[in-house]
Amino acid sequence: MPAFLTDLNPGWLLILAGLAAMFIKIRSVRQAITIITPVVAILLLATTQHGVDHLTYNALGIELSFYRVDSLNFIFGLAFLIASLLNAIYALHTDNRLQDGMALAYAGAAVSATFAGDLMTLFIFWEITAISSVFLILQAGTRAAYFASMRYLGVQILSGVLLLDGIAYVWHYTGSLSLEAFTSLDQPGALIIFIAFGIKAAFPFLHNWLQDSYPKSSVVGAVILSAFTTKLAVYAFARFFPGFNELIWIGAVMTIFPVFFAVIENDLRRVLAYSLNNQVGFMICAIGVGVAGVGNPLALNGAAAHAFVHIIYKALLFMSIGAVLYRTGTAKASELGGLYRSMPWTAVFCIIGGLSISAFPFFSGFIAKSLTMSAVAAEGAANPAMIVVWLMLLFASAGVLEHSGIKIPYFAFFGHDSGKRVKEAPFNMLLAMGMAAFLCIAVGLPALVPGLGYQWLYGLLPYPIEAAAYQPFTLDHILTQMQLLILAVFAFILLKRLMLYPAEKPGVILDTDWLYRKVGYGAFRWVDTVWSKIGPATAAIATRLASRAYDNMVATFSPRGMLSRNVFSGGMTLWTAVILGLVLLVSYLTS
Known part of the structure; x- marks a missing residue:
């Protein structure tokens, strides 16, 4: 492959293709571009040399590095490109130039930010993700979507402004904009950057933009949005703040609080939005536990693996509920049920997504989440406080089964029969869901063939994992997870039988x-x-x-005023002479 192509940031390719797609009126040509571009980008990434600055530029004394690939950002960039391909296939039934173009540009900005080799380049593409993604909300075409998009844009721009402010502090005090420019929260600018990342990661009390905007976006838009913004923030934390204890407790709280909201929420896309908070919490907690290059890197590997599989199975769940919304016109649990009769394939794919996010053995979530749980448990031997964190993550694991593994498939496709008899989802939607479901299963299987199954994903992780040092498919791991999942299923059935499970009914759930x-x-x-x-x-x-x-x-001051009167002017002249004489006398006596 020519050198100029291997040196090209694949995110730039997506951005350029997205901008071109907005002006191409021929639908088949435009959609071919949206599919071919991510495939070419994946090939470019696969052939790029790691640890080298491929695109550099010096502007006003600032050294900019536009493309640097290493073991950490490679797995995030690959996941983003796979998601872009799945999104393009899922959107083939639509004919929307702006949506197609902005979807590619949004994905490209996230990829470009991930491969940025300096803070200023990161900021530039950080802001492009905010501007391009807002169009995906607006494409819903509703009044609610318009106001939600404006609130979303305001929050995302605030994150960018804070990031730029923090970068200015770092530049002033260190004279450098490299990715290694700061190593401590006590350093000027680091705390501001931390908050900027926290907004995009939807930290507690900063999270409402997510539940406000994603459920109001278009059917395709919600799928696209679920993949990039929060995971870009996860990458940023893994890059700049690994091992920061504050992240352990922030992440643990993030896994807990969405459970209560998701269980009582009626809008299934809002349930998925809360579930997204929950899953990102696992990643943030793992980043807080992990220390790059020191000791056991299991936790940081867990964060990276979790981000990769989460991008796939969360997209699958949003795809399935999006297909339901596309066919029925609603995503309200109170208005759905019995759709397995008319949308059986969508129901199967939704169940696979639910099993994956719930970390059932032999699905992708299991081999990723077990890394984090094992790392936290190992820390508990030396730090008793980590036992509390481990119990919080255990509770959150049961909670995610309740609201994403059981509630969404049950109330959408089973439960009470809503009487809706609709067509199955369009073929392109089924194809995208089938590809995502295949990845959810293939990545979660034991390595029956060397290099395949979970070992393929483990081979992409930032820090090598020796097979002798860690195995996800141990009797202890499987029994612990199955006991948790079976008890969660039993609790759901018991609460439903006793009519104690929160009823699905229209309403507004108040949040912070x-x-x-x-x-x-x-x-x-x-x-x-x-x-x-x-x-x-x-x-x-x-x-x-x-x-x-x-x-x-x-x-007082006008030509006819008090200060212009002759007598007063004469008096002022006399007093001026007296004061001047006193000044001269004092000067003479002190000389």
């Missing part, structure tokens, strides 16, 4: 965004109302005071 969307807005309206009553009177008083002050100034 209530504080600024209701209380904050109410305070603004109160201030506006009060000002409308006292404002005119206050303005009249201020006008009279200003007018009086002006008149006094005119009376």
Whole structure:
């Protein structure tokens, strides 16, 4: 392959193809571009030399590195490119130039940011992900989607502004914008960058943009959005903040709180959005446990593996519910049920996604999540506090089975019969779901053939795992996970039989965004109302005071004012002479 191609950042290729796709009116040509481009990009990535700056440029004394591949960002970039291919196939039934183009540009920006070799390049593509992704929400064409997209854009731009602010501090104090420019949260700028990453990762109290925007986006848009933004933030934390203890507890809390919201939520796409918070929490916690290059790198490998498989099975779940929404016009659990009769393949693929996210043995989630759980358990031997973290992750693992492994397939395809009889999903949707389901199974299987099964994924991880040092398919791992899953299934069945499981009914679930969307807005309206009553009177008083002050100034300083009168001018002349004489006398006496 020519050198100029192997040196080309594959993300740039996606961005250029996306921009071109927006202007191509011939549907078949445009869709061929959206499919061929990710395939070419994967080939480019596979042939790129690692650990080398392939594209560099010096601007205003700043050394920019646009393309650097190493063992950490390779697995994230590969997952992003696979997701881009699946998304393109899933969207073939649509004819939307803007959506096709922005989907490629969004994926390309995420890939370009992942392979950035300096902080400024990271910032540039960090912002492009925000700008390009907002169009995927707007393509829903509803009033709710419009307002959600504006809130989403505001939050994402805030993340970018904070990132740029932190980068400015790093540049000022270190004179460098390299990826190794800071190593401590105590360093100026590092905390600001930490918060910028936390917004995009949807940390607790910063997470509501996700549940607000993803469920309101288009059918295809939600699938695309689920793959890139939060996982780009996970990569950023793995790159810059591995081993930071703060991330352990932040991640553990992230795994817990979405469970309660997801169980009572009626909108199944919002359930998946909360589930996304839960899964990212596992990755963040693992990054906090892991220390790059020191001791056992099991936790960081767990974060990378979890991000890879999560991109696939989360896309599969969003695809299946998107297909239901496309055929029935709703994703509300209270309005669905019995669809396995008319959408059997979609139901099967949804179940596979549910088994994967629930970490059933022989599915992709199991071989990824077991890395994190084993790493946290190993830390518990030396740090008793880690036992609490391990128990929190264990609870969250059972919770994700309840809301994603059971609730979504049950209420969408089984449960009470809604009476809806619709067509099966379009072939292209089934093809994309089938490819994702195949990956969920193939990656999770034991290595019956060397290099295949879970060993293929383990071979891509940032730090080598010796087969003798770690094996996911041990009796202890399998029994622990199966006991947890069986108890979770039993609890669901028991609660349903006793009619104690939260009923699926229309309504709005209040989250922490209530504080600024209701209380904050109410305070603004109160201030506006009060000002409308006292404002005119206050303005009249201020006008009279200003007018009086002006008149006094005119009376004093104008040509006809007090200071221009002859007698006063003569008096001032006399006093000036007296003061000048005193100054001269003092100067003479002190000389």
